[in-house]
Amino acid sequence: DFAAMEKITIGIVGGDGIGPIIMEQAERLLRVSLAEEISAGRIVLKQIEGLTIENRTALGKAVPDDVLAAIKECDVLLKGPTTTPKGGTLESANVTLRRELDLYANVRPVQVPEEGIDWIFYRENTEGEYVLGSRGVEIPGKLSMDFKVTTEAGTRRIAKAAFDYAAANGKDNVAIVTKANIMKKTDGNFTRICHEVAADYPGIKADDWYIDIMTANLVNKDIRSSFQVFVLPNLYGDIITDEAAEIQGGVGTAGSANMGDQYAMFEAIHGSAPRMMEDGLGDYANPSSIFKAAEMMIRHIGFTAKADKLAAVLEECCEKEKKVVVTGFADGATCKAFADYVIGKL
Amino acid sequence: DFAAMEKITIGIVGGDGIGPIIMEQAERLLRVSLAEEISAGRIVLKQIEGLTIENRTALGKAVPDDVLAAIKECDVLLKGPTTTPKGGTLESANVTLRRELDLYANVRPVQVPEEGIDWIFYRENTEGEYVLGSRGVEIPGKLSMDFKVTTEAGTRRIAKAAFDYAAANGKDNVAIVTKANIMKKTDGNFTRICHEVAADYPGIKADDWYIDIMTANLVNKDIRSSFQVFVLPNLYGDIITDEAAEIQGGVGTAGSANMGDQYAMFEAIHGSAPRMMEDGLGDYANPSSIFKAAEMMIRHIGFTAKADKLAAVLEECCEKEKKVVVTGFADGATCKAFADYVIGKL
Ligand SMILES: CC(C)[C@H](C(=O)O)[C@@H](O)C(=O)O
Numbered sequence: 195d196f197a198a199m200e201k202i203t204i205g206i207v208g209g210d211g212i213g214p215i216i217m218e219q220a221e222r223l224l225r226v227s228l229a230e231e232i233s234a235g236r237i238v239l240k241q242i243e244g245l246t247i248e249n250r251t252a253l254g255k256a257v258p259d260d261v262l263a264a265i266k267e268c269d270v271l272l273k274g275p276t277t278t279p280k281g282g283t284l285e286s287a288n289v290t291l292r293r294e295l296d297l298y299a300n301v302r303p304v305q306v307p308e309e310g311i312d313w314i315f316y317r318e319n320t321e322g323e324y325v326l327g328s329r330g331v332e333i334p335g336k337l338s339m340d341f342k343v344t345t346e347a348g349t350r351r352i353a354k355a356a357f358d359y360a361a362a363n364g365k366d367n368v369a370i371v372t373k374a375n376i377m378k379k380t381d382g383n384f385t386r387i388c389h390e391v392a393a394d395y396p397g398i399k400a401d402d403w404y405i406d407i408m409t410a411n412l413v414n415k416d417i418r419s420s421f422q423v424f425v426l427p428n429l430y431g432d433i434i435t436d437e438a439a440e441i442q443g444g445v446g447t448a449g450s451a452n453m454g455d456q457y458a459m460f461e462a463i464h465g466s467a468p469r470m471m472e473d474g475l476g477d478y479a480n481p482s483s484i485f486k487a488a489e490m491m492i493r494h495i496g497f498t499a500k501a502d503k504l505a506a507v508l509e510e511c512c513e514k515e516k517k518v519v520v521t522g523f524a525d526g527a528t529c530k531a532f533a534d535y536v537i538g539k540l
Numbered sequence: 541d542f543a544a545m546e547k548i549t550i551g552i553v554g555g556d557g558i559g560p561i562i563m564e565q566a567e568r569l570l571r572v573s574l575a576e577e578i579s580a581g582r583i584v585l586k587q588i589e590g591l592t593i594e595n596r597t598a599l600g601k602a603v604p605d606d607v608l609a610a611i612k613e614c615d616v617l618l619k620g621p622t623t624t625p626k627g628g629t630l631e632s633a634n635v636t637l638r639r640e641l642d643l644y645a646n647v648r649p650v651q652v653p654e655e656g657i658d659w660i661f662y663r664e665n666t667e668g669e670y671v672l673g674s675r676g677v678e679i680p681g682k683l684s685m686d687f688k689v690t691t692e693a694g695t696r697r698i699a700k701a702a703f704d705y706a707a708a709n710g711k712d713n714v715a716i717v718t719k720a721n722i723m724k725k726t727d728g729n730f731t732r733i734c735h736e737v738a739a740d741y742p743g744i745k746a747d748d749w750y751i752d753i754m755t756a757n758l759v760n761k762d763i764r765s766s767f768q769v770f771v772l773p774n775l776y777g778d779i780i781t782d783e784a785a786e787i788q789g790g791v792g793t794a795g796s797a798n799m800g801d802q803y804a805m806f807e808a809i810h811g812s813a814p815r816m817m818e819d820g821l822g823d824y825a826n827p828s829s830i831f832k833a834a835e836m837m838i839r840h841i842g843f844t845a846k847a848d849k850l851a852a853v854l855e856e857c858c859e860k861e862k863k864v865v866v867t868g869f870a871d872g873a874t875c876k877a878f879a880d881y882v883i884g885k886l
């Protein structure tokens with residue numbers, strides 16, 4: 195309960211690629227948005243260094259021990275995207291943090307007001323393909339194998355989170371999205387457990403969908419606005435939320451909350467954009483997604499009015515006015531110029 | 541080599557749900573399109589019964605032995621969608637046929653001419669999540685596990701198929717789409733092998749993408765038409781081709797070729813649509829996808845002029861004229877009415 199806390203520590207983690215660029219602006223935004231609380235000592239922003247690909251590779255640790263310790267001293271985190279090497283055995287920093295902090299619900303809202311789209315995705319965030327992803331086996335030159343693991347308890351808690359949200363927000367429908375016709379054990383049980391949980395929420399309909407047709411549904415303008423709440427295993431949630439974010443205006447526009455019972459970590463849904471960095475376009479990175487994440491974080495720690503204010507400004511800047519537009523290319527605004535514009539309105 | 545064959549046997553498999561409805565019209569289409577060859581005995585259409593969910597469930601066999609034997613006597617197949625029970629151990633009929641006939645390349649073209657979109661997906665069709673999908677393990681009430689398996693040879697041949705297509709069709713770019721940052725063994729090796737194969741095609745650039753961002757890319761009108769050829773592991777191919785088909789106008793509009801060295805099976809990319817059947821809308825099912833599959837099949841067995849003719853008629857009916865439109869609802873044309881319209885133009 196944040197209201198009862200004397201001091202709330204927000205950890206700021208820069209990340210790789212465009213990470214430090216967007217995080218610099220996100221930190222400015224926080225300092226303006228939470229100025230009084232920071233000067234009163236109620237909120238402390240704590241820079242956490244060392245979660246870089248160079249450092250992680252050198253140490254052979256997805257999240258170096260001292261970084262993890264520093265993170266665990268924070269109450270909530272705002273995190274920039276981190277890079278994961280292809281192949282090798284170094285696990286993703288994201289995935290490791292989600293597991294170490296037991297952030298089991300990845301919550302991603304997507305809205306397109308003019309179309310009546312108001313989606314929220316409850317992505318299971320600690321299991322599935324991600325849990326043994328760096329510990330697959332191979333017979334070199336012949337065969338590789340990776341494992342997908344889901345637990346009864348892990349599924350039950352994400353299902354509960356999704357249905358709780360639906361119940362608290364007057365939604366009458368939850369879409370359970372799997373590939374249970376193929377992955378009969380993991381996704382089959384995921385589906386079963388979601389329906390067991392659904393039975394406790396009599397007013398809410400639980401519908402089964404396959405992930406392939408659901409990615410098609412999101413493109414279908416005749417039906418897509420009828421979907422409300424989605425609950426999905428990790429990988430499908432990963433895939434479909436990028437698609438959904440693009441429908442909202444770009445993966446640069448959607449924030450993501452990683453929620454556990456003890457910790458919460460807020461981040462952009464996009465990656466570290468190595469291609470942009472290679473092309474020398476890092477300064478043109480879109481900070482909207484991390485700004486939305488910051489808004490979600492401010493709301494989470496209980497400053498509802500501040501979050502509402504920020505949400506309104508972001509909606510104005512990103513959706514309505516569109517005066518300072520970040521295109522991700524040199525023909526658009528820079529990350530800093532866009533941040534100046536947003537901060538100017540606060 | 542079909543040109544050298546005296547007789548070509550086309551197996552017609554009805555499937556479940558809307559399967560028999562759309563297949564009835566597809567068979568009519570074939571009978572008109574290939575009328576001369578059929579009456580000359582050069583082409584034989586062979587009805588294959590028994591691949592129904594009732595029969596498969598009763599026998600506990602994804603593809604009953606006599607059905608498989610009958611199928612193996614055909615040279616090519618046109619197949620309606622089949623239903624797979626959720627949970628249980630009965631494997632998907634599709635998946636079983638793909639494996640039994642070693643149909644390793646699932647080829648799905650998607651076009652939106654007015655936008656310059658001309659995509660072709662080479663989906664690996666016999667491995668990955670699909671190979672042990674019905675043989676996962678569980679500790680009841682605790683934990684479930686499924687397995688993803690890829691082989692060096694299996695990856696190499698799908699990569700070769702994709703790059704061969706690119707080379708033969710003047711494409712200069714192949715997108716390799718995986719989640720190699722998470723599934724490091726299977727997808728990591730998939731990526732590596734694709735690049736090894738790419739080295740034999742000096743004029744063609746091979747780009748790595750993650751499946752999450754690629755589903756976003758397909759929605760992004762600024763960049764999507766720059767993609768040409770995609771090569772992907774089984775599950776990602778399954779997911780993204782439904783999305784792509786919807787961008788083309790609906791999953792009811794895209795055909796799919798399952799190609800092996802000995803057999804080839806052509807089908808709609810959509811499923812058996814149990815929801816439509818429940819809602820009593822089966823007669824309004826869209827046969828465009830199976831018609832496209834029929835066109836691909838006619839082309840495959842060497843009747844290029846007939847395939848071109850059919851392709852032109854389908855383009856006219858589906859994309860240009862849009863006089864008789866199947867909406868999937870009772871406000872649109874029925875499956876049969878649309879077929880009448882198409883056949884009338886042949
Ligand atoms: C960076 C990557 C490991 C991560 C994921 O796959 O979960 C990202 O795509 C996301 O969606 O947060």
Ligand SMILES: CC(C)[C@H](C(=O)O)[C@@H](O)C(=O)O
Pocket residue numbers: 375376406622624632634635778809810811
């Ligand atoms: C029906 C199902 C098993 C199949 C698949 O997942 O491959 C279908 O979705 C497809 O894309 O052909």
